[in-house]
Amino acid sequence: MLFEAYMQLVKAFPDDCEHLFGIPIGVGSRLWLSVDQHLYPSLLFPADASDERSDIALRFIDVEFSRTCQVATEDAAPVSGTYTIVRLNEDDPEIARVFLRLLQEKFCQADRPLRNREIGDRMLEIADLFSRIENARGDVVGLWGELYIISKAASMQGAARSWCFHKSARHDFVTPSFALEVKTTLKGNRQHRFSLEQLRPGSVLDVYVASLQVVETHAGKTVSQLLEMMYEEIEDPELRIAFFNQCLIKGGRDIYRSDLRLQPLVGDDALALFDARDIPVPHIGPADPISNIRFDVDLSQAQQIERDIRKVLLAFGDDC
Structure with missing residues (x-):
C-alpha cells in the first residue's frame, strides 16, 4: 500500500x-x-x-x-x-x-x-x-527453498509459525514433535553442507532433512515474487511482519534486486526428505577437543523417508 x-x-x-x-x-x-x-x-x-x-x-x-x-x-x-x-x-x-x-x-x-x-x-x-x-550475508537460493517449503505446506500458517526466526537456531523449522532442515541446490546431485549439531543435535527431537533441487529458468519465480505471494496470504499481522523480517535477514539487502528465477526440477523427484539419523556424520569422540564441525554429504543415493511420514512433515499442522 x-x-x-x-x-x-x-x-x-x-x-x-x-x-x-x-x-x-x-x-x-x-x-x-x-x-x-x-x-x-x-x-x-x-x-x-x-x-x-x-x-x-x-x-x-x-x-x-x-x-x-x-x-x-x-x-x-x-x-x-x-x-x-x-x-x-x-x-x-x-x-x-x-x-x-x-x-x-x-x-x-x-x-x-x-x-x-x-x-x-x-x-x-x-x-x-x-x-x-x-x-547480512544474503543466501537467495537457500531462502528460495525455505519459502518453497512453506508455500507447499498443507498449512502455510503452521509452516510460517514453525520457521525459526532466531539467528542462532540450528534448524530452519521446529515444531513440537520434529525439526526440519532445508537444503537447496542448483547442482545435479544432492550434495549439501551440514554442521554436526544439525544432524546429531543431542536431543530427543526427531530431525529431518529436506533436499530440494532447483534449476534456473525464465519460467521460474524470483525470491521476491515468492515472498510477496506468501506475504499477502498470511492473515495474522504479527506473524506476517515476523515472516517479512526473516526474509529480509536471510535474503540480505538485495533480496528485491535478485533476478534469479528458480523452479524445482520437473517431476516428483525435486524434493526428497531424509531422516537425519540415516545420514552419515564424522565420528568425534566426547573427549576430542574439536568443535564447529562442517562437512559435505551427497544424499543422492540415501534412503528417503516413507510417504506417510513425508505427508505429516509437510503438513505443519496440529497433528505433526
Whole structure:
C-alpha cells in the first residue's frame, strides 16, 4: 500500500514544489505519506508541540519530533500542522519498498494516535533491522527453498509459525514433535553442507532433512515474487511482519534486486526428505577437543523417508 502510494507521489511531484508533497493515509487518514525535493519518502504523524523528545539521526533514517511543517497536495491547498517526521534518506526504490513495508506494518494499523516515545521506540526497532539487513550475508537460493517449503505446506500458517526466526537456531523449522532442515541446490546431485549439531543435535527431537533441487529458468519465480505471494496470504499481522523480517535477514539487502528465477526440477523427484539419523556424520569422540564441525554429504543415493511420514512433515499442522 505505502510503496505504491509513494511511487504515485514520485510521478506526480510538482516541479516548483518547495514543501513536502503528500497524501493522507492510515486509519482515519491521520497520517501523511510524503516526498521531498530529493524524492525521499517520509511518514508524518500528528504531534503535540509539547511532546518533546530528542531527534533520531541514523545512517538511513531520520526522525524529527514535533515539527511545524507544511504539506502540499495535488488537489487541495497545502496542509500545515505539527508533525513527527520519519524520513528515509534514500530514493532507491527497492530500499524504499522495504522501508515503507516496515512502516506499514508498524504504524498504519494503529487505531489511536501515538506519542513520540512510542514512535521513537518502534523506529529504533526498524533501524536495528536495517542494520542487520545491511550486514547480512544474503543466501537467495537457500531462502528460495525455505519459502518453497512453506508455500507447499498443507498449512502455510503452521509452516510460517514453525520457521525459526532466531539467528542462532540450528534448524530452519521446529515444531513440537520434529525439526526440519532445508537444503537447496542448483547442482545435479544432492550434495549439501551440514554442521554436526544439525544432524546429531543431542536431543530427543526427531530431525529431518529436506533436499530440494532447483534449476534456473525464465519460467521460474524470483525470491521476491515468492515472498510477496506468501506475504499477502498470511492473515495474522504479527506473524506476517515476523515472516517479512526473516526474509529480509536471510535474503540480505538485495533480496528485491535478485533476478534469479528458480523452479524445482520437473517431476516428483525435486524434493526428497531424509531422516537425519540415516545420514552419515564424522565420528568425534566426547573427549576430542574439536568443535564447529562442517562437512559435505551427497544424499543422492540415501534412503528417503516413507510417504506417510513425508505427508505429516509437510503438513505443519496440529497433528505433526
